[in-house]
Amino acid sequence: MKKKLFYLIISISVLLFCYNIWSLLDRKPPNVFSEGCSTELEEFGTNSGQGNIVGIQPKVSPIDFANETNFFNKLDAYLQEAKQANYLMENTVVLFPEYIGTWLVVAGEKEGVYTANNITEAAKLMISSNLAKFLLTYLDAPQVPDRVKYSLFAMKSAEMADIYHRTFSQLSNKYQVTIVAGSILLPEPIIKNNTLKVSKGNLYNVSVIYKADGKPYSEIIKKVFLTSDEQPFTKSSKINQLPVFDLPIGRTSVLICADSWYLENYQYLDSQKAEIALIPSFCSSDGKMTEKWKGYDGYPTPDDVEKSDIGTISEQNAWLKYSLSTRSKETSIKQGMNVFLRGRLWEMGSDGNAIILKDKETKLSASINGATIVCLWL
Numbered sequence: 001m002k003k004k005l006f007y008l009i010i011s012i013s014v015l016l017f018c019y020n021i022w023s024l025l026d027r028k029p030p031n032v033f034s035e036g037c038s039t040e041l042e043e044f045g046t047n048s049g050q051g052n053i054v055g056i057q058p059k060v061s062p063i064d065f066a067n068e069t070n071f072f073n074k075l076d077a078y079l080q081e082a083k084q085a086n087y088l089m090e091n092t093v094v095l096f097p098e099y100i101g102t103w104l105v106v107a108g109e110k111e112g113v114y115t116a117n118n119i120t121e122a123a124k125l126m127i128s129s130n131l132a133k134f135l136l137t138y139l140d141a142p143q144v145p146d147r148v149k150y151s152l153f154a155m156k157s158a159e160m161a162d163i164y165h166r167t168f169s170q171l172s173n174k175y176q177v178t179i180v181a182g183s184i185l186l187p188e189p190i191i192k193n194n195t196l197k198v199s200k201g202n203l204y205n206v207s208v209i210y211k212a213d214g215k216p217y218s219e220i221i222k223k224v225f226l227t228s229d230e231q232p233f234t235k236s237s238k239i240n241q242l243p244v245f246d247l248p249i250g251r252t253s254v255l256i257c258a259d260s261w262y263l264e265n266y267q268y269l270d271s272q273k274a275e276i277a278l279i280p281s282f283c284s285s286d287g288k289m290t291e292k293w294k295g296y297d298g299y300p301t302p303d304d305v306e307k308s309d310i311g312t313i314s315e316q317n318a319w320l321k322y323s324l325s326t327r328s329k330e331t332s333i334k335q336g337m338n339v340f341l342r343g344r345l346w347e348m349g350s351d352g353n354a355i356i357l358k359d360k361e362t363k364l365s366a367s368i369n370g371a372t373i374v375c376l377w378l
Contacts, residue, residue: 039371051091053249053336053376054094055354056075057340057373059342059370062114079171081373091249093180093248096180098256098280099183101182119345154203161186169215178210179210180280181210184208186203189204191219202235204234206256208220212248227257227258231298239268242255242265242268249276254278261323273332282352284349289352293313293315294315305322335376
């Protein structure tokens, strides 16, 4: 019996040793130094000295999130191009899209994660190569419908937050501009000692704004109206927790993607005397904007929406009819911009033209299958 037990312990030890070796292999993907953006640049209005909003729609791929160097280089290349176009100045606010930080969940993973055929395959490899950490996170997860997705993001959240914070802090300081840093999924995030921190608890889709000196504003923006894809593992915030910031361009609010579709958000921001609305978004499908609109996702259709539009008008026309352009009309918000994440993440494509609100008038950026930098002069 003792001999069998001895061999069993030896066998388990060998298996664990081999697993640990396998888990650690191929975790150093090459650094990718961006060759430049090859971007479409567009300007709306002229420089009156009142400042500007620079919306960046970066074209990304999984390897851009493999490590901090790749992530920084990708975003830095766009800001460098904006600087060369004379778009960056003391009273500039730069807007990045939704989920720009979320895909840092794959940072430091095995190379196969970045070359996987689809996101499900990538997630399975992540789980199998981080099994102990994943299981501990899973067992400690809050009671959410999808504990697997929750645990994937929660187990990587500290690393994600560190890379996201350092990158945007450095970029804002380097270019001396205010940056609305898109969004990222994090559990119970807070700003402490000018640093983004996470702890155990619910996941939120959040955005952080960085000042020109690299320090973050203390208030974190949390998404209120979650999509049906987010609801099983992410928690929603409350409308009265939406902050308004005194930025160099004026009283500014941030509505994360779907939040821009709900009138009650604008009514609350109007009560807070917001003048500008900035909207980071992500549309994860090629050609989505030309498809028929399927209606509101995750919540009942508001009473003021024409039900006949569902399945009739295009997705893009729905954005124009039921988001920033129309929802802000009866409010104090006169200027704004909505940008979308572009590129290909595993099997997921992307779509979306930047939507610009200038003095209550709506404009649309050019439709291209690539990166865009849009400058709105106020």
